[in-house]
Amino acid sequence: MNVLVTGGAGYVGCHAAKLLASEGHEIWVYDNLVFGHRAAVAPGRLIEGDLLDRGKVEAVLREQRIDAVMHFAAFAYVGESVTDPAKYYHNNVVGTLSLMEAMRAVGVSRIVFSSTCATYGEPEQVPIRESQPQRPINPYGFTKLIIEHALADYGQAYGWGYAALRYFNAAGASADGDLGEDHDPETHLIPLVLQVALGQREHVTVFGDKHPTPDGTCIRDYIHVDDLATAHQAALERLERGVELKLNLGTGRGSSVREVIEACRQVTGLPIPAKMAGPRAGDPPALVADASHARRELGWEPRYTEITPIIETAWRWHQSHPHGYDEKTRT
Numbered sequence: 001m002n003v004l005v006t007g008g009a010g011y012v013g014c015h016a017a018k019l020l021a022s023e024g025h026e027i028w029v030y031d032n033l034v035f036g037h038r039a040a041v042a043p044g045r046l047i048e049g050d051l052l053d054r055g056k057v058e059a060v061l062r063e064q065r066i067d068a069v070m071h072f073a074a075f076a077y078v079g080e081s082v083t084d085p086a087k088y089y090h091n092n093v094v095g096t097l098s099l100m101e102a103m104r105a106v107g108v109s110r111i112v113f114s115s116t117c118a119t120y121g122e123p124e125q126v127p128i129r130e131s132q133p134q135r136p137i138n139p140y141g142f143t144k145l146i147i148e149h150a151l152a153d154y155g156q157a158y159g160w161g162y163a164a165l166r167y168f169n170a171a172g173a174s175a176d177g178d179l180g181e182d183h184d185p186e187t188h189l190i191p192l193v194l195q196v197a198l199g200q201r202e203h204v205t206v207f208g209d210k211h212p213t214p215d216g217t218c219i220r221d222y223i224h225v226d227d228l229a230t231a232h233q234a235a236l237e238r239l240e241r242g243v244e245l246k247l248n249l250g251t252g253r254g255s256s257v258r259e260v261i262e263a264c265r266q267v268t269g270l271p272i273p274a275k276m277a278g279p280r281a282g283d284p285p286a287l288v289a290d291a292s293h294a295r296r297e298l299g300w301e302p303r304y305t306e307i308t309p310i311i312e313t314a315w316r317w318h319q320s321h322p323h324g325y326d327e328k329t330r331t
């Protein structure tokens, strides 16, 4: 298939683009490089552009004879979405609707969409099944949920085949060490802890140790990026007219913040000081996927089911790329 990967220079998108290319798909990455990295994209495969540039998106869809879109491009800082919701609604909602209209104009009707467990808000039950109510507690989650609804309506009315993949916590780096997690600013737990191990930060701050969990710290379901990529590929290959997939992607196992820090100490062999702080606003105590639906629908199994091997891949990346992709040294 000829696949357009929007946001394919970002963390999850670049892993998916690489996998699809290795499986013989013809890949074009469309990215504005606001957060993406040129170095994360295979040479000659990057088209620099903005989602909101409808004419350009349409031209690319047409010229490259795109069969399907994988849509990763989005802003994803939950805290910023609270303080600057306009930025999030504009980019994530208006930008995606513009992409969908470009697809309609050209007759592309298959899309795999990056959704999120943030669409569930504070879950009623853990592990979380897809049938649980989706009640986001921040604008970021709402922007993703709005697009899930739009896709369902486009599916009904125009016969689109789509997958909305609700990720839990993406983590780790590609097994071959080429691709990894490089956000600026970095807010995610595992890279922050590994930056402490590298001596780039003095300590990691633990957001709350009085949550209603066994050790008092928040529990998350960390899913390896390469496993997210294989699920995207499987979903893409399932899409045809009228197919609708709404799937959680996680391992089904939760790790607490304390357990993650301890696993990082073991993997790195370094002490990694941690300081307790109050809880972060809007952080649910536990988010763990029931991913049985994805397993069944996609015939997908995550390769990484334990936190330690996930951290090992991340640590290899951080050691070999202490300043991320470090684009200044690349041409």
Ligand code: UDP
Pocket: 169, 187, 188, 189, 190, 192, 204, 205, 206, 207, 208, 218, 219, 220, 257, 280, 283
């Ligand atoms: N967390 C933390 N200290 C940090 C960053 C994150 O204790 O410096 C916690 C956060 O409260 C959450 C978990 O680690 O419970 C994972 O956070 P992250 O930001 O990586 O992902 P999120 O679950 O917010 O999408």
